[in-house]
C-alpha cells in the first residue's frame with residue numbers, strides 16, 4: 406500500500422523546486438508586463454474615441470500643431486527627468502504615428518453599431534488632457550526602462566502584447582520603432 410504513495414514523496418518537492426527555479430531565473434519577471442508596455446497600450450486604447458470625435462466633426466486625423474506642442478512638452482519633461490530630448494521625441498513620434506495609423510484605419514470603416522448614439526467626449530478638454538497624463542507617466546516609465554537594461558525584453562513584450570490585443574502591423578510597427586529609439590543608447 407505505501408508503495409503506491411511513495412513516488413509522491415519525492416515528486417512534490419521536485420515540482421516545487423522546478424517551479425522556484427523557473428521563477429528565480431527570471432521566467433516570471435518576463436511575464437509581468439513592463440509599465441511602459443502598459444502605457445503604450447493605454448494610449449492606443451483612446452484612439453477609437455479620438456477617431457469617432459473626428460468623424461462626428463468631419464475633422465482631419467492629423468493635427469500638426471497639437472503634435473508639435475505635445476512633442477515639445479514631452480521633451481521638456483524628459484529633460485527634467487534627465488532623458489536625452491532626441492530620444493523622447495523619437496519615442497513620442499512613434500506613438501503619434503501609431504495613433505494616426507489606428508485612426509486612419511478605424512475611419513476607413515463605417516461607424517460600428519456599438520458606437521451609434523454613444524456620447525462622445527470633448528477632444529480638447531477631456532481626451533487630450535488624459536493623453537498628456539499618459540505622456541507624463543510614459544516619461545517616468547521610459548526613465549525606468551532605460552535604467553533597467555531590459556530594452557530587448559520590453560520591446561518583445563510590447564510587440565507580443567499589441568499583437569494579442571489585435572492591433573494591425575501598421576500600428577504596431579511605428580509604436581515599436583519609437584519604443585526602440587526611446588530605449589536606445591545612442592542619439
Ligand SMILES: C=C(O[C@@H]1C=C(C(=O)O)C=C[C@H]1O)C(=O)O
Nearest residue numbers: 455466467468471472500501504
Ligand atoms: C491623438 C490625436 O490624433 C493625432 C495624433 C496625435 C497624438 O498621438 O498625440 C496628435 C494629434 C493628431 O495628429 C489627436 O488629435 O489628439
